[in-house]
Amino acid sequence: MENIDIISEMNRSLLLSVVIPMKNEEVNIASLFQRLFPVLHGLDISFEVICIDDGSTDKTLNTLLTQQKKHPELIVLTFSRNFGQHAAVMAGFEQARGRWVITMDADLQNPPEEIPKLVAAFREGYDLVGTYREGRRDPIFRRVASDMVNWMTRKISGVYLKDFGCMLRGYTSDIAKQLARQKEYRIFIPALATLYAKNPVEIPVSHAPRTGGVSNYSFLKLFSLQLDLMTSLSLSPLRLLFLLGFFIAFLGISFGVLLLILRIILGPSWAVGGVFTLFAILFILIGGQFIAFGLLGEYIGRVFQEVRGHPTYIIKDTFKISPDVEPPDNADEGTSITKGSPAGMHQSKRSHT
Numbered sequence: 001m002e003n004i005d006i007i008s009e010m011n012r013s014l015l016l017s018v019v020i021p022m023k024n025e026e027v028n029i030a031s032l033f034q035r036l037f038p039v040l041h042g043l044d045i046s047f048e049v050i051c052i053d054d055g056s057t058d059k060t061l062n063t064l065l066t067q068q069k070k071h072p073e074l075i076v077l078t079f080s081r082n083f084g085q086h087a088a089v090m091a092g093f094e095q096a097r098g099r100w101v102i103t104m105d106a107d108l109q110n111p112p113e114e115i116p117k118l119v120a121a122f123r124e125g126y127d128l129v130g131t132y133r134e135g136r137r138d139p140i141f142r143r144v145a146s147d148m149v150n151w152m153t154r155k156i157s158g159v160y161l162k163d164f165g166c167m168l169r170g171y172t173s174d175i176a177k178q179l180a181r182q183k184e185y186r187i188f189i190p191a192l193a194t195l196y197a198k199n200p201v202e203i204p205v206s207h208a209p210r211t212g213g214v215s216n217y218s219f220l221k222l223f224s225l226q227l228d229l230m231t232s233l234s235l236s237p238l239r240l241l242f243l244l245g246f247f248i249a250f251l252g253i254s255f256g257v258l259l260l261i262l263r264i265i266l267g268p269s270w271a272v273g274g275v276f277t278l279f280a281i282l283f284i285l286i287g288g289q290f291i292a293f294g295l296l297g298e299y300i301g302r303v304f305q306e307v308r309g310h311p312t313y314i315i316k317d318t319f320k321i322s323p324d325v326e327p328p329d330n331a332d333e334g335t336s337i338t339k340g341s342p343a344g345m346h347q348s349k350r351s352h353t
């Protein structure tokens with residue numbers, strides 16, 4: 001009897017929310033949906049797809065709204081400007097009503113056909129389903145950088161994920177909502193999620209090259225993402241810095257003592273030859289200081305952003321076809337598009353247009 005209740009409850013409530021951040025993805029949307037929706041329908045569970053237009057300057061929004069007529073399960077959020085991929089995912093988490101939430105990229109680098117594997121992992125009772133890319137299809141510089149970043153992040157954070165960068169990931173709604181409540185400025189979701197997970201798993205998924213358009217990540221943007229990853233997870237970079245400072249100072253002092261001794265033994269004429277050595281030591285010290293200031297600056301910057309209460313994102317509009325809204329008089333179907341931000345959106349602004 002109880003089982004029947006649980007099953008009927010499951011049927012009534014939404015099971016799966018798919019969250020897709022999008023910046024300038026108009027060329028990919030049609031082919032993405034052509035593959036995504038059959039996979040989701042094939043799962044035979046209730047689902048919704050939430051696309052976040054993260055300040056696109058192309059026709060991403062229009063294309064999404066056109067697609068929405070074909071796919072009533074589609075919910076479209078638009079940001080007032082570009083807030084970044086992770087902020088967009090956070091907005092998706094806030095909006096998501098499914099028991100399980102899966103994030104993915106819009107450019108088909110994460111094959112939608114892998115989604116059933118994640119759903120199967122949820123059914124087995126895992127609450128955080130990480131993935132790692134097998135046969136990664138990115139330029140060599142991205143792959144090498146990514147290997148380094150993964151290694152460094154594991155060491156610094158103590159979080160042992162195989163692949164921090166693959167955004168095809170699954171979270172139970174509990175974890176997604178906890179992440180959405182995070183007020184932290186610019187977070188790195190896959191790493192942070194591990195803090196909340198009780199029963200995580202990592203599964204392999206395939207990877208494809210981008211189908212259309214260009215990557216939104218320049219070298220600088222990748223670097224800033226890496227800083228987000230490191231600083232949002234722990235203070236150990238600060239401690240490392242402290243150690244490094246000690247080490248450099250120790251070297252400097254030892255050199256100083258050595259030079260002094262040699263100066264006493266070999267006399268003043270020798271010391272002129274040491275000028276360049278001194279310069280070299282000075283440069284090492286200055287270099288160390290620069291690293292220190294840079295990193296301290298990063299943390300102070302974060303505190304500053306926190307104090308200012310900068311919003312993580314601002315939602316301009318929400319478009320959804322909602323069956324529970326009274327249809328307008330001239331509606332020829334039983335559904336209507338609602339526009340406007342739902343109440344309680346995390347640090348979001350209502351827009352009345």
Ligand code: UDP
Nearest residue numbers: 021022023054084085105106107215216217
């Ligand atoms: N994206 C976003 N906002 C951004 C940058 C990227 O919403 O500021 C989205 C983008 O549309 C894509 C996903 O995040 O769906 C991954 O971005 P991209 O493919 O450009 O990154 P790469 O695969 O090159 O790391």
Ligand code: MG
Nearest residue numbers: 105107109210
């Ligand atoms: Mg991509």
